[in-house]
Amino acid sequence: xxxxxxxxxxxxxxxxxxxxxxxxxxxxxxxxxxxxxxxxxxxxxxxxxxxxxxxxxxxxxxxxxxxxxxxxxxxxxxxxxxxxxxxxxxxxxxxxxxxxxxxxxxxxxxxxxxxxxxxxxxxxxxxxxxxxxxxxxxxxxxxxxxxxxxxxxxxxxxxxxxxxxxxxxxxxxxxxxxxxxxxxxxxxxxxxxxxxxxxxxxxxxxxxxxxxxxxxxxxxxxxxxxxxxxxxxxxxxxxxxxxxxxxxxxxxxxxxxxxxxxxxxxxxxxxxxxxxxxxxxxxxxxxxxx
Amino acid sequence: xxxxxxxxxxxxxxxxxxxxxxxxxxxxxxxxxxxxxxxxxxxxxxxxxxxxxxxxxxxxxxxxxxxxxxxxxxxxxxxxxxxxxxxxxxxxxxxxxxxxxxxxxxxxxxxxxxxxxxxxxxxxxxxxxxxxxxxxxxxxxxxxxxxxxxxxxxxxxxxxxxxxxxxxxxxxxxxxxxxxxxxxxxxxxxxxxxxxxxxxxxxxxxxxxxxxxxxxxxxxxxxxxxxxxxxxxxxxxxxxxxxxxxxxxxxxxxxxxxxxxxxxxxxxxxxxxxxxxxxxxxxxxxxxxxxxxxxxxxxxxxxxxxxxxxxxxxxxxxxxxxxxxxxxxxxxxxxxxxxxxxxxxxxxxxxxxxxxxxxxxxxxxxxxxxxxxxxxxxxxxxxxxxxxxxxxxxxxxxxxxxxxxxxxxxxxxxxxxxxxxxxxxxxxxxxxxxxxxxxxxxxxxxxxxxxxxxxxxxxxxxxxxxxxxxxxxxxxxxxxxxxxxxxxxxxxxxxxxxxxxxxxxxxxxxxxxxxxxxxxxxxxx
Numbered sequence: 142x143x144x145x146x147x148x149x150x151x152x153x154x155x156x157x158x159x160x161x162x163x164x165x166x167x168x169x170x171x172x173x174x175x176x177x178x179x180x181x182x183x184x185x186x187x188x189x190x191x192x193x194x195x196x197x198x199x200x201x202x203x204x205x206x207x208x209x210x211x212x213x214x215x216x217x218x219x220x221x222x223x224x225x226x227x228x229x230x231x232x233x234x235x236x237x238x239x240x241x242x243x244x245x246x247x248x249x250x251x252x253x254x255x256x257x258x259x260x261x262x263x264x265x266x267x268x269x270x271x272x273x274x275x276x277x278x279x280x281x282x283x284x285x286x287x288x289x290x291x292x293x294x295x296x297x298x299x300x301x302x303x304x305x306x307x308x309x310x311x312x313x314x315x316x317x318x319x320x321x322x323x324x325x326x327x328x329x330x331x332x333x334x335x336x337x338x339x340x341x342x343x344x345x346x347x348x349x350x351x352x353x354x355x356x357x358x359x360x361x362x363x364x365x366x367x368x369x370x371x372x373x374x375x376x377x378x379x380x381x382x383x384x385x386x387x388x389x390x391x392x393x394x395x396x397x398x399x400x401x402x403x404x405x406x407x408x409x410x411x412x413x414x415x416x417x418x419x420x421x422x423x424x425x426x427x428x429x430x431x
Numbered sequence: 432x433x434x435x436x437x438x439x440x441x442x443x444x445x446x447x448x449x450x451x452x453x454x455x456x457x458x459x460x461x462x463x464x465x466x467x468x469x470x471x472x473x474x475x476x477x478x479x480x481x482x483x484x485x486x487x488x489x490x491x492x493x494x495x496x497x498x499x500x501x502x503x504x505x506x507x508x509x510x511x512x513x514x515x516x517x518x519x520x521x522x523x524x525x526x527x528x529x530x531x532x533x534x535x536x537x538x539x540x541x542x543x544x545x546x547x548x549x550x551x552x553x554x555x556x557x558x559x560x561x562x563x564x565x566x567x568x569x570x571x572x573x574x575x576x577x578x579x580x581x582x583x584x585x586x587x588x589x590x591x592x593x594x595x596x597x598x599x600x601x602x603x604x605x606x607x608x609x610x611x612x613x614x615x616x617x618x619x620x621x622x623x624x625x626x627x628x629x630x631x632x633x634x635x636x637x638x639x640x641x642x643x644x645x646x647x648x649x650x651x652x653x654x655x656x657x658x659x660x661x662x663x664x665x666x667x668x669x670x671x672x673x674x675x676x677x678x679x680x681x682x683x684x685x686x687x688x689x690x691x692x693x694x695x696x697x698x699x700x701x702x703x704x705x706x707x708x709x710x711x712x713x714x715x716x717x718x719x720x721x722x723x724x725x726x727x728x729x730x731x732x733x734x735x736x737x738x739x740x741x742x743x744x745x746x747x748x749x750x751x752x753x754x755x756x757x758x759x760x761x762x763x764x765x766x767x768x769x770x771x772x773x774x775x776x777x778x779x780x781x782x783x784x785x786x787x788x789x790x791x792x793x794x795x796x797x798x799x800x801x802x803x804x805x806x807x808x809x810x811x812x813x814x815x816x817x818x819x820x821x822x823x824x825x826x827x828x829x830x831x832x833x834x835x836x837x838x839x840x841x842x843x844x845x846x847x848x849x850x851x852x853x854x855x856x857x858x859x860x861x862x863x864x865x866x867x868x869x870x871x872x873x874x875x876x877x878x879x880x881x882x883x884x885x886x887x888x889x890x891x892x893x894x895x896x897x898x899x900x901x902x903x904x905x906x907x908x909x910x911x912x913x914x915x916x917x918x919x920x921x922x923x924x925x926x927x928x929x930x931x932x933x934x935x936x937x938x939x940x941x942x943x944x945x946x947x948x949x950x951x952x953x954x955x956x
Contacts, residue, residue: 192830192956211954215833216755226824230772231765239765243832243839247756254750261745287828289745292753316745 142203142294143168144189144325149198151184151349159184160349163198171321172354173340174329175423181349182329183223186297189327190220202295216245219293221284223300229273233264233283236272237290244291258286261316277304285313289320296320298328302335314339333420343419345426352426357419364417364425367403371412372396381409388424434532435540442514442544447551451892455510455900459552463559465669466498467491467567478670479662482654483677486568488577489684493646495560496581497667499553500589500641501623505907507552507590508615509900511545512597516606524716535710538598542706545594553586577684584687585642588698592640595702602709609774609811612903616807636690640698643667649685657681671914757833762842763849769819770812770850782808782854789857797858798870799921800910805854806881806919807906812850813885814895814902816843817949821893830953840949844882844942851878869927873920876934880918883941890948 144167151159160181174182187193188200191211200207207214227236237255241247246254259265262282267275272283281304288296298317302310317326317339330336336343337357344354353360368388373381375397381387385401392398400415402425408414446452466476467486477484477494484490518524527537561578564571596618600611626644629635635644647665654662657680685691771779785805789797817840820826829839852859855874862870881902888898908916914924924930 187956190827190831192827192953194954212833215831218831220827220831222824222827224824225827228769228819228823228825230769235765235768238761240828242756242761242765243828243835245755245757245833246753247758247761248751248754250751250754257750258745292747292750319745320747 145201147199150196152196158349163351165351165354167325169325170341171326171339173336173343175336176346177427180346183299186299190297217294219288219296221288221298221301225284227272230271232271233268237287240287241290246291258289262286278306278309281305294324296324296326300330333423337419345423347427347430352430360422361417361419364402364421368415368417368421369408369412370398370400370415371409372398388421435536438540439544443547446548451894451897454892454897459555460559463556466495467563474669474671478666479654480664481677482680485679485681487571488564488574491564492578493581493684496585497646499556500585504589504593506900506904507549507593508597509903511548514541515601528716534713535707538706538710542594542598545597546590549590557582584695588695589641591702592698595705599705599709602713637694645685645691650682653682654680759838759842763846766843766846770846773812786854786857794861802855802858803906803909806851810899810902813847814898816847817886817889818895835953836950844886847882848878877919879938880934883938887941887945890945
């Protein structure tokens with residue numbers, strides 16, 4: 142199964158475009174979408190989820206034109222939007238039954254399916270309370286449960302870890318890994334570490350354009366040997382910023398540890414080379430492509 | 432003062448930058464045009480039985496000003512009501528609560544932004560009234576003061592009062608919109624009846640926020656003086672009826688007395704006083720309900736160390752086989768559930784009692800008064816039918832679902848129609864016993880009509896407000912037996928066939944617009 146996107150453009154108006162001539166092929170496994178705000182991640186996901194029509198371009202799922210026939214993908218789609226809501230007067234069972242109806246899931250097994258999903262996201266004990274009384278994390282978990290109701294083959298998660306506490310985030314990553322074997326999973330996040338731990342491939346976007354798409358090691362290779370750390374006084378940081386791309390700073394007593402990508406190939410005196418990470422590569426790509 | 436100005440500005444911009452406001456403006460332009468009917472029209476807006484005023488600048492200016500004051504009061508309340516609720520829903524209120532602004536300052540800013548919105552609309556009718564003067568008259572001198580005085584002395588005080596009332600009702604009746612609507616409905620009716628029925632002329636001028644009594648008395652005196660008559664009835668508002676013979680009189684506006692000016696000042700003081708008084712009762716976004724709800728959540732979150740996800744994750748192997756069901760019955764069930772759960776339980780008791788009362792009340796009264804009011808009591812439910820997905824941000828799910836247009840939207844419409852018909856059932860059952868198929872048909876097509884109107888306006892305006900205003904006006908007009916407002920066959924019509932055809936045609940039109948626009952929306956998020 143593969144999702145083939147060719148020359149996709151989404152123009153909201155004369156001055157604002159969401160995507161520009163965007164092409165990508167997505168295979169089974171987890172694709173992590175990384176990009177700053179306004180990069181077009183949500184636009185891309187909405188188009189794949191069939192709730193937004195592209196201005197130009199094509200989108201095929203196994204030779205099926207999704208733009209022309211959106212119902213083809215809707216049957217096998219699980220979608221968790223970034224800022225979804227719930228009907229506060231319904232309880233978890235009623236809400237999931239409602240979503241199941243939307244997805245066309247029914248029959249005698251529906252109740253058991255909902256039970257298992259609620260058990261999986263640990264909401265069984267709260268399943269009969271109105272969702273309006275849930276915490277942010279609980280709502281996010283009910284969102285994850287609804288996405289899995291129809292055994293989806295294409296799963297889209299837009300910023301799924303927002304609202305989850307650290308433990309919930311770890312569990313969520315585990316859940317995604319379990320699902321990745323027979324699904325296309327597209328996952329966007331601002332948090333590079335979330336993508337780093339679960340994505341098989343990473344697509345980095347900016348201003349509606351695909352900057353790079355590759356397996357994680359290949360993307361990290363772009364900055365291999367260019368990442369350094371140095372301990373300096375606060376006065377020296379400005380000087381480093383003019384010569385190199387500063388990735389991060391952290392205070393250590395009266396000094397500051399600066400992590401940077403060298404632009405000149407000549408690191409600072411006393412700087413030591415460190416292993417590059419996905420975050421380094423991401424910042425390198427997004428800050429050097431205007 | 433800086434805070435107040437900023438709140439007024441933000442609030443005003445927020446309200447006026449919406450489709451609902453644009454549509455309201457369009458309706459206002461049409462209404463302002465209709466305030467000055469052509470001589471051949473089958474209706475009047477100021478009715479003096481047997482007489483007709485000459486169209487001069489006083490007539491056009493005053494009638495337009497008075498109609499604006501009354502009509503805009505009627506639907507303006509619905510238009511501006513909800514400013515505080517918006518701050519609660521968006522949680523902007525929590526930020527405001529932490530600023531140094533006083534309760535009175537905040538409520539005053541809400542009142543003033545309400546006023547600005549209403550005056551924007553009144554400004555439009557003012558311009559249209561001048562245009563209408565040149566359209567409808569020929570040779571009559573244009574006297575600008577005849578346009579300014581009624582807007583200044585009728586419209587502005589009335590709008591200040593309504594702006595204040597909208598704030599006060601929100602403070603005392605909280606987020607219970609339906610209670611505010613009902614209270615205003617009866618308050619407005621009682622006020623108008625009292626103003627028109629008051630025998631003491633001085634008292635009538637004082638208790639009249641609109642100045643309507645001053646104007647009708649002035650016209651009455653003019654006719655009585657000119658024709659040595661003793662007419663009593665001068666009615667403002669749309670009066671429908673055939674053209675009859677009439678005598679012409681010329682009226683040149685009201686005489687501004689100190690009593691009249693004092694009454695204008697009095698209503699201004701009352702309006703500000705009401706806001707000031709209500710500021711002592713203002714919650715400042717600190718709700719007992721919210722606290723108890725929060726406590727519940729916290730209590731739940733503090734349960735000892737239950738992991739967020741089960742350690743085993745979601746075992747898909749244990750899942751029963753996937754069975755597909757693309758029917759719409761599960762949607763109808765959920766939509767009905769949402770309709771029933773909305774609103775308080777005790778209000779359902781009142782609704783139930785009103786519905787059952789149609790078993791015993793005279794059939795004509797049940798059909799013309801009880802049923803329209805009973806359906807209007809569902810206004811917050813119906814207005815939410817096709818807007819709640821966006822309100823609760825569930826539209827991502829619904830639009831991405833399988834055939835949303837063929838399944839979701841029909842389910843919402845059917846649920847609304849079922850609710851209306853169930854409420855009308857006591858009356859329908861009486862018509863069944865009487866064998867009156869025409870009346871039954873009209874009630875069912877009326878239920879479909881009002882639900883489709885709710886859905887259509889909700890989809891187009893992406894909000895509830897516009898439908899709530901229109902439904903209120905429709906209900907008010909229907910209870911005044913105005914034929915054009917009769918969507919449920921409560922008033923006898925000349926031709927059954929034509930009436931049925933009009934309602935059915937309207938239903939088809941509303942359905943087509945709803946499906947086409949929703950179809951577009953579902954692919955263009």
